[in-house]
Amino acid sequence: MSADAIQPIRFLLSDMDGTLLLPDHSLSQRTIEAVRALREAGVFFSLATGRPPRAMLQQIEALGVDVPTAGFNGGTLVNPDGSILVAHHLPAEAALITLALLCEQPEVEVWVFAEGDWLLRDPTGPMVPREQQGLGYAPVVVESFEPVLGRIDKIVAASANAQLLIDLEAQLQPKVAGLAQVSRSQPVYLDITAMQANKGDALKTLAAHLGVALEQTAAIGDGGNDPAMFQVAGLSIAMGQAEEAVKRQADVVTGSNLEDGAAQAIERFILHSQ
Structure with missing residues (x-):
């Protein structure tokens, strides 16, 4: 599906490490501003990461995320107040x-x-x-x-x-x-x-929670756990430094995290179409 085929995007679910974050685990100012612009445009924004929910708090605050987030690759969905929305344990x-x-x-x-x-x-x-x-x-x-x-x-x-x-x-x-x-x-x-802890199921659950059709969702990531949400999202975006196997499963490819690729994608594929 082409980047122009889905308009408008109402919800973006983003990976963290290797996507939003620089190699030193920091957020660039451009990324922070791009996410702020998304939210000001009325687009929901959330995080889906392999990290524990406890290790997402700093980024949630810095980005102003005010909807549920997905930790443990979607195994645990956490409300903004810290309460658990969904939790799946490994058998x-x-x-x-x-x-x-x-x-x-x-x-x-x-x-x-x-x-x-x-x-x-x-x-x-x-x-x-x-x-x-x-x-x-x-x-x-x-x-x-x-x-x-x-x-x-x-x-x-x-x-x-x-x-x-x-x-x-x-x-x-x-x-x-x-x-x-x-x-x-x-x-x-x-x-x-x-089994239920995957970013694809997390995207489905979060979209339903927010009242957004899957066709109006976007997902961005760089790792082997990200194609699960690529397969569900209306628009899927791979980071420039992702392995070729990951890139092939995305609709479009943006710059690397060293190039503020996530911000580039937000500006080009989502905000531009609003």
Whole structure:
């Protein structure tokens, strides 16, 4: 579907890391102004990210987001007042299968998000400082993940070996088919969430909540977890630095996050058509 085919867009759902945010996790002034212009034009704007809701608060405030947002790839939808609109936990069976595979990998750091906390067994992992900077809070060190089985929001395999994560994604998907979603939110992160925890379902739920037809929605992102919302949105936009497989599933491609690609897309494809 072409960018000109859907007019006007009434709701934009955006990824965060690699899309709205610069590599240092900050927001550019141009992006902030573009989102403000969207809202002033009467277009709803929200966030869909692999991050926990707790790690979205700063960006929600900076962007003035006043509608529900989607954390954990859509696994948890949170109202503006912090109350939970929808929550989907990873089935214990899928969690056990996932942990058994990932914990065998010496190059992989295994993180579990549950009950508002970021849990891990080894706080000295090389990926921990990056994640702590991005989330804005420290992990909780545990001896075992067993006490939170059945209440897990997301499991993350983190590794600087991007090819290893591609291989693990292929190995894990058939093992948890029908039980869990497996996708790389970034080249260094492999996310495992509940089946209902995907950005496509999040877009459907948020659009219905806001009273917006799917044909009048837009989605923008850069990661392997973003095509789920591309397939649902009236207009889908991939970031310039996204992998080719992601770009091919979008209607249009904008600049990279280093080029304020999200702001470019808002200005060109949404505000221009209002």
